[in-house]
Structures are given as structure tokens and as C-alpha cells.
Amino acid sequence: MTDPGPDPGPDCGPPAAWHRNAGRCVLLDGFHALKHALRFGAEVPVAVTSDRAGALALADELAPDVREVLAGLLTEVSREAYASLVARPHPTAVAALAVRPSRAAGLEALARTPRRAPVVVLDQPRNLGNAGAVIRLAAGFGATGVVTTGTLDPWHPTVVRGGAGLHFATVVERLEVAGLPPGPLFALDPEGEDIRGLELPDDALLAFGSERSGLTPELRARADRLVALPMRPQVSSYNLATSVAMTLYHWSAGGGAPRVP
Template sequence: MSGAEDVDGAVRRWRVLSETAVLLDGFHALKHALRFGATVPAVLTSGKDAALALADELAPDVRDRIAELALEVPAETLRGLVPRAHPTGVAALAVRPDREAQLALLAQERRPAPAVVLDNPRNLGNAGAVIRLAAGFGATGVVTTGSLDPWHPTVVRGAAGLHYATAVERLQVDELPAGPLYALDPEGKDIRSVTLPDDALLAFGSERSGLSAELRERADELIALPMRPQVSSYNLATSVGMTLFHWSTASGRPAAM
């Protein structure tokens, strides 16, 4: 089979897979997805030698897997298959995790670490940044309520492929897993006086309107981050990061390895 036939076949296969698969946009998203067990049926690159050089430098643990999976295609071909070509010249498709398995992780009776709840978030990039933080802290998962799809390509891009390092799902408030729910609210108790349990649900309101009435009613306790007077708010990802850091230091446990 010629190189042109290889490319044509890969493009046809990509187009079929892309109807249901998760787009991993760039080398770093691919690296993280492979590290955390994603099934990756297709990897395309406009420069395989450059991609492998990046792997040698930044991800030698998955270098051989990338070498096995990656197929080099012309840059214009790759640009025609993705919404926006990544500077690393790498794109891949991964199988989305089984929803029932994800929900089982979130619903386990004794979660080893909190789950983050984003109540009706609006900004795709912020949601991605939160998932990246949650993965870094070893959180059990990230749940969104409302219309935002936490597996939207822009969210996956913002999370750098770390959806595969934590459970990520969308639920309604009345479907949230059991466990004590601590909701961040300016009128709440100072978080520094609260010990957050490992099985907590940590809920954050939308960037503009805060917590929904339904989520507020479900909350067991309202807590607040310390903030200088006359400062309106923190960025959503900053708030999540501060809260998870508070949990991790109080629990005395490092992030999951």
C-alpha cells in the first residue's frame, strides 16, 4: 500500500471515528490521555519526528505508544480534519469513558477524595481549567449541571486531555451522588474554620449568577473563601483550586499518585 493510500484510509477512518470519539487536540492532550488509560484508535501528526522529539523530552513513558499510533499526514490534511490546528501538529481521537462506570466512581460509598460540582457553568475554557485542577489534586471527579457539555472539544482542550484522569459527567442537581455538599457562597462560613471530608461534594456557582436556588437548597453548608473587601469575586478555576488546596492540606494527604 502506498503512502497516499495510507493517508486516504486514515482520513476516511478519522471521519467515521470523529462522529462519536473525543478529540484530543495537541501533543499534551494525547500524552495525558494515554497516561491515564484512554483507548486511542487514531493519532495524526503533520510532523512525526517533531512529535517524537517532544515525547522524548516531555513524555518518555508514552513515547513508544505514540510512535506506534501516530501517522504522518500533510499539514493541510490535518487542518481540514480539526476545528483549529494545534501548534504541536498533533491530533488524536479517543474513546469516551463508559458513563455507567464514571457514575459508579462518583457514587461510591466512601469516595477517597471530593468531587467538584460546577452548577450551571457557562464558560467552556473555565470548565476545562477546573477539570485540569481536579485531576491534579486527585479529585474523584467533576460534575456539571445545566446545558454545558463537559466533554465539548473546547473543554477537553482546556483540560489538556485530563478528562481521563478523573470522572467527568453532566447531571441534574437531583441526580447528584450522595455525600455532604459544601457550596461556595460569599455569605457562607469562612472555609478556614471548616474541615472538608474526603467524600465531600464541593459546589461552585456559575461565573455570572452564582449558585442556583436548587443547588443552594441541596447544600449541607455554605462556605466562603477569604477575600479582601471590595473585591467582587475570584475566577472559577481559582476558587476551585483554593478549595481543593484547603481540603488537601487539612486532610494531610498528597494528591493521588
């Protein structure tokens, strides 16, 4: 029988490393969240999986650019140990912790002008999954960042899961309306001008209210222009992420498409 070696004890091994880092890190839930975070420079102190061979096979197929990094980072643990670290096990059986980017650096990037891409502002969003989907969209379009107002934490684990780890590809911060970055603010509202007749500048703030209550009076007062998306009569609204996607596509169609390094 092969000697399994000494019992590592409660202060050693991946679960202990996980608990040591949990307070300063955000959860990367699943292979794709970890893949994206690594691609965009996240610092990942610990990553675990209950199926290392399966995770590396996914990397071979979908992310060969980070396969070597993943191979050196992923530690296999039992299914029980993996399940004890995450509230809702992911189908890919991968989880990791990443250090949240510097808030000071994020605020500096938001304030820097001229910008090459808009900032998306979610005015008091309510749905964690929708917020994550918006961050994923913003990263895909190369937006400068996503700012939320109100009480929702844009770095909540459910938001990070919905964003597939792409929080690390753009700036994500929570601010008061009075502290929004500089730039002309275009707020989406059914009473606004038809977006099809407008050109959205690269340095714009694109603001979206919650699906239930729309824009807050404070955000509406800060807006330079109200903008409306085309919508069939008697249709109440679009999903938040859909509205953001339509608006960012309109911006990108004017020449603001993502730039490949």
C-alpha cells in the same frame, strides 16, 4: 523516481479512519492532551500529526513513558490534511480521537462510598475554557470527579482542550442537581462560613456557582453548608478555576494530598 504506490482512495488512510471514528470519540487537541489521555488509559483509535519527528522529540523530552506508544500510534499527514481535521490547528500539530469513557462506569465511581477524594460540582457553568481548567485542576488534586449541571457539555472539544486531556484521569459527567452523588455538599458562597475554619471531608461534594449568577436556588437548597473563600472587600469574585484551586488546596492541606501508586 520512487514509486509512491497506488492511490489509497477516499476510504483508506488516516483521514478516512478519522471520519469513521469521529462520531463515537472526543477530540484530543495537541500533544499534551494525547499524552495525558494515554497515560490514563484512553482508547485512541487514530492519531495524526503533520510533524511526526517534532512530536516524537517532544515525547523524548516531556513524556518518555508514552514515547513508544506514540511512535506506534502517530501517523504523519500533510499540513493540509491535518488542518482539514481540526477546527483550530494546535501549535504542536498533533490531533487524535479517543473513545469517551463509559457513562455507567463513571456514575458508578461517583456513587461509590466511602470516597477518598471530593467531587467537584460546577453549577450551571457558562465558560468552556474555565470548565476545562477545573477538570485539569481536579485531576491534579486527585478528585474523584467533576460534575456539571445545566446545558454546558463537559466533553465539548473546547473543554477537553482546556483540560489538556485530563478528562481521562478523573470522572467527568453532567447530572441534574437531584441526581448528584451522595455526600455532604459544601457550596461556595460569599455569605458562607470562612473556609479557613472548616475541615472538608474526603467524601464531600464541593459546589461552585457560575461567576455571573452564583449558585442556583436548587443547588443552594441541596447544600449542607455554605462556605466562603477569604477575599478583600470590594473585590467582586475570583475566577472559577481559582476558586476551585483554593478549595481543593484547603482540602489537600488537611491530609488529602494525591496518593502516588
